[in-house]
Amino acid sequence: MPKTFTQIPLTRPATPLLDMLTSPAELRRLPATRLEQVVDELREYLLYAVGQCGGHFGAGLGVVELTVALHYLYNTPDDRLVWDVGHQCYPHKILTGRREGITSIRQQDGLSGFPKRSESEYDTFGVGHSSTSISAALGMALGAEMAGSDRRAVAIIGDGAMTAGQAFEAMSHAAHTRSNLLVILNDNNMSISHNVGGLSNYFARIWASKSYIALREGGKKVLSTMPAAWDFIRRTEESMKNMVSPDMLFEAIGFNYIGPIDGHNVDELVRTLGNMRALEGPQLLHVYTTKGKGFAPAEADPVGYHAINKIEPKPKVQVAVPSQPKKPKYQDIFGQWLCDMAEQDKRLVGITPAMCEGSGMVEFSQRFPDRFHDVAICEQHAVTLAGGLACENQKPVVAIYSTFLQRGYDQLIHDVALQDLDVTFGLDRAGLVGEDGATHGGVFDLAYLRTVPNMIIAAPSDENECRQLLYSAYQHEGPAAVRYPRGTGPGVAIEKAMEALPIGQARTLRDGQQVAILAFGALTPAAQEAGKALNATVLDMRWVKPLDRDAILQAVASHTLLVTVEDHQRMGGAGSAVNELLHEEGLLVDVLNLALPDHFIHHGKRDVLLAEAGLDAQGIEAQIRTRLSEQQRLREAR
């Protein structure tokens, strides 16, 4: 039985056996009887490490035994372990030479919170978005076959990630190729929220079928003592399964299904995986685990412990600090607006692809359960579902992270925009997201949205504008997106009343001379600060599409330098839209586009990363001053 902890250790626990294991090869030299100790030490060290730096928590705790068993039985890194989503990879990182570095996880220049090929040869596939592991592992299995290698490929996928279509696309193909691929379904009955849908109910039924399990276990205990009897076990399991569940989904697809087994029994995992290693063709092992296993508060509240913040040690002397009113996050502004809007309009339907908490929809889901749809990790379905609802004169609002809407791009074009359907997108986590890094950066949405006919796109500069622009986008009868960042804004007062702001109309924040700064979205306060220092004109553009043409032309007429500011890739973003407009108008004006450069920006604190990209107030001011000096030099040279 694994140990259960009730507190996160704040000092490094003693882990004598773990300390000796600097690579999986050393783990493999241990007798199997020592693995339970490895499991306990690894779990305690993991608790300590995440407490030191914050990060994904429950998922890693749930796969400690599985991680140990896999590295024990498979010849990693030659055999390929592919983790799905990758938020459960911390124990894997600890066992694969990154034990000390793990306390730097998700911090700038520290380890990534996800498997990353450039970080370690044990990280076989870069990940962060879900449901890619089976496709990638199948590719590796096929690649090994082509190279005449007998290396194995294993995909470890959660029950949440398994709800996405891509997982089934890959399984269907694997069944066709008959490759030697092992898929481990790590079923903890949880996504970030409680897992939902028919598939999740199906998994729960399998697990709950106690009689089946008892029957199966009874049979296996006897038979597994005889290695040669493995074939017989399989045949026996086959008939037992048929007695209970004649329509085994995975068997029907073409996988050999084994399980469910207890994912916290390291001996059982080693025994079963050891037997399965030799099997040919696509295999699926169904493992049942508990999210947050071994840490009692996380087991009791797996949603709350999906990820945690760094644990700050209590100061020895408590100084009374007057409490500041807490600023709402943008996700909360969205959630409050959604509830208020739903009260006014019975046709409003809220949709989330498995991000209810992160998207600020908990209150909405409780107050309007009939109009709330968590569709599981199915972004494509979320978008087309909204299209269908709009056809029936309902008013769907899709709350979706910018990075995850990338998954639903064809649906956005083909199923929504092309038919000019009335769908509102609450596009959360737009811009750099910080600690999750490049996999989650919401830095492409303007480029991929503004090229789509019929779309309108708003970029609020503060919390109140976010509420008002959500209202405006919702009133618009056609596809509309409002993009807002992760975390909090400047902290302006939020008006309860909702007012539709004119579409495509900017507002002037300050009048100045020589320089006009066109600010798009969350960086507007920084642009405003820079504008003040430079005595520049500053416009809060509010809309990326349509642009406020008149305001831009007026700015061109009365300034010598136009500056665009946005937290998005420079290429294809709001600045590009302004450049295109000026080109169409045949206007020659000096334009400075301040935005993110053409490379991926990895993990770190959002503020620091923005400053490094020259997108804080000082950076904006400095770049403008440099350009003004260049202008001056050119004038003097003429």
Ligand SMILES: Cc1ncc(C[n+]2csc(CCOP(=O)(O)OP(=O)(O)O)c2C)c(N)n1
């Ligand atoms: C395409 C995509 N959509 C949403 C997410 C956000 N997300 C990260 S983990 C997760 C839940 C995954 O559940 P599961 O695979 O069962 O893993 P568990 O956390 O239960 O271990 C979700 C929805 C994501 N990473 N990728």
Ligand SMILES: CC(=O)[C@@H](O)[C@H](O)COP(=O)(O)O
């Ligand atoms: C792994 C994953 O995709 C999510 O857990 C993500 O890290 C959540 O991000 P937020 O913390 O911004 O909600």
Ligand SMILES: [Mg+2]
């Ligand atoms: Mg799960």
